[in-house]
Amino acid sequence: MSMNGAEALLKTMIDAGVEVCFANPGTSEMQLVAAIDKIPGMRPILGLFEGVVTGAADGYGRMADKPAATLLHLGSGYSNGMANLHNAKRAFSPIVNIIGEHAVDHIPLDAPLTSDIEGHASLHTNWLRTCQSADEMPKDGADAVAAAHAGRITNLIVPANYAWTESQGAVPPVAPETRPRVSDDSIAQAAEALKKGQECCLFLGGRALREEGLVLARRIEQATGAKIVCEVFPARIQRGRGRVSVERLPYLGEFAAEVLKDVKHMVVLGTKAPVSFFAYPGKPSVLTPEDCQIHSVATAQDDQLDALQRLADSLGAPELEMPEDPALPAIPGKEEAFTAEAVGAVVANYLPENAIVSDEANTSGIFSYAMYEGAAPHDWLTLTGGAIGQGLPVAVGAAVACPERKVINLQADGSAMYTNQALWTMAREQLDVVTVIYNNSSYAILNLELMRVGVENPGERAKSMLDLSNPSLDWVKIAEGQGVTASRATNVEEFEAQFKAAVEGKGPRLIEVVL
Template identity: 50%
Template sequence: MNGARSLLTTLVDAGVDVCFANPGTSEMHFVAALDTVGGMRGVLTLFEGVATGAADGYARIAGTPAAVLLHLGPGLGNGLANLHNARRAHTPMVVVVGDHATYHKKYDAPLESDIDAVAGSVSGWVHRSLRPADIAADTMAALDAARRGVVSTLILPADVSWSDGAGPAPAASEPEEPAVDGDAVRAAAAALRSGERAVVLVGGDATRAPGLAAAVRIGEATGASVLCETFPARLERGAGVPAVERLAYFAEAAAEQLAGARHLVLAGAVSPVSFFAYPGKASDLVPDGCTVHVLASHRGAAAALEHLADELAPGSTPAVAPSTRPALPTGDLNAFAAATVIGALLPEGAIVVDESNTAGVGVAAATAGAPAHDVLTLTGGAIGYGIPAAVGAAIAAPDRPVVSLQADGSALYTISALWTQAREHLDVTTVIFDNGAYDILRIELQRVGATSGAEPGPKARELLDLGSPAMDFVQIAEGFGVPARRVRTAEELAAALADAFAEPGPHLIDAMVPSLLS
């Protein structure tokens, strides 16, 4: 058995049966092995950032490691932004990167690069296989690391891939769940019983129903505020699910949510900081005089919260979000009307991939009482995540509708993911919030200008404008094989969504909305 076939066999035997790929010459033996090793689904993407983003979305929904195949250092570099998001989400992922043959590297061929250094910037585990006999064990080590919540990168030289001599894989081992830290539970319980204002900030695996239920029980019993991190990897919400408010994106609003807290309990979340620095404003959002208590990291946070809830509120049952739908609006479309239509029509069991950024500001409130659904968010802030992540989510859960809420500017980074949606016949409805601008950057330009005293001029404003010329998302989508239509009123959006939800397969809706700053 050659090295590539050994790697593929090991992945399949360990339960990894989907590989998102944009391969090149160095990976051709892996590609060829797809026809000799049954059980692996290869999913082609047209850009490496789509492959890595799709793997992220897949693993967040499947709960198992995703596999990615990339070509040398430049291919890995093209996928780096969404690997950054995956790292921030603690997504289990095995990235296989082909490299030049070991004897060829000394010639410094045009595609030669320091793959190890590039991989190290986003990976929690990096290894280079140097013998076919080691590949199976190296693959299992990569999987073991990925299951702990890191991006694992396995570098596979071409001659190691094509050479024979590979051995069998060692037995798979399930990662041990982190033990609940009794001292941390007792310290948090004491803080929450103190009578002083407290905030419980949840993230990691505590953003699913069990963790949310425990957190809400704690809040109801102690009066503590319960917040979710700003960008959770996967948040369960909607009717019948305990509801928690998300920490605000802008630092001023987040500071108001945390104001006066004397205790901050971190359950799967990290201590809050502002996303960017601003002159004269604090970066650390923890209020002065507030003690931070780390209950658990991203793995084991739900279990720790359940222990804490049983300590503080034994036998209690948390309140859950009621089943409510907003009435369908009428008239010209704007960001809030679009959000209301989505809330009124969101299907049961939907997976919402949210990269709507500023234009989607009303979506969370509009969908709070919609049928229970999952939300995947932009954990690392590197845009171009949404459409690829929707690919992965749809492959991971083919029986669930995927709704991709997408800002127009960030859509263009990885728009070719629509082609993969069409090729794989995925049930994804993409709604483009089309305001013809980088609205979030317009807001940031105003904020920076306010601190510097400078008024943005025409050259600065032009750099954030996407309307000269305007892009035609309908033609772009149809060019990739995805049916599309443009809507300008709430009624048209409602009709387009109803049609898309009724017909399996990919659809795109170009929702024309004015800028929030207009």
């Protein structure tokens, strides 16, 4: 069968295991749209904004451990998706972005949508390629998929004329890159530090936070007394009953420094040593004590599970002894105040087995995270890069990757407005997502940050830039306008009934909690 460049690229990517394409295409991508219709094997999912597309690919990659494709329209379309690609880069999510480009002969004419796509696309990746011919397109696609498997965002720019030109056809998949193995010297140095008898910390991120990695970390803790702490915003951590509980480093730098104040040796696996999110007047940016030695054993792209296994073996770590599971939090009575913590208590009690939580609750969820240690086993996905507008799209991608599992999106109202179009995609695809909107009518985190940077007695104009109550957002109408069944809860009793019904049902549902 003869194929044009677009068809050969698509067939190659399907053969390499890419099953989903999150898309917001334009004119320069129409040959690729037609190819998806012609070549079976790839599910197209439309997002009404590119930030939904890229965020969904991030959520898919975190849960599927393999890449989805995105289809983006020129430099402007890619730029619209940049914020969630920033988060995806911090999560080391595998993604293959297919970015349309004008036909080669059209680029010098400087048409209105012409831009420096390579310049845009280079900001989020160390793998970037512009196709040079229809015959080379499928090999470019095979290379992009293989590189993405190593936890990379790969950007493939496709000039429109190569997409419509006849090609020699698809090529076989390229073997994925393997994760580098940590050196024996690094393991030995970490083991030596842990044996010193001083205050030690295992600081974990990445795949070290999967269930297998946490078991190994707890064994090391039992052998050495080192405390286990995970990064502030893990890409994916496996939690709940029967699993190892880990202290999560607080977001606020002062609290984080307090947790780490006595640490003399920090062994880092799957992430970097912790620093403050922002600089503050008179406060240090480095969160570890000055006399703390950092032992960086495995990066986020190294084989972290192998490193933990070898470290545990070198220390003669005993088999795991699990403590009793923490108790579930009590649900407040109907006479008690309806707070964000009350919402967390309800969700923790009714969380389904093997649920996936996409957490962008921000300030509303800050004191509820620990409540879920006694909940049913689940995966927890967080705002890895700090660029808000991730929670709803990541929930979309997680639901596509794991259709048999319930997805719970804990979502702040302000950041939900960045990518609320994800609700439309949930409705169109009938994704099994329950979204809980914390409506406090404020960018509450920024009110806190205003104080922390030393601004005293802010005036009405300053406060107005952080206020969402004039006019107030109506999330029931926003959701219903995009095809998602929605309700509003103003007290604990209402929310408990609505959340219980939502998790017992199927398909997308939104509950607005008015705080």
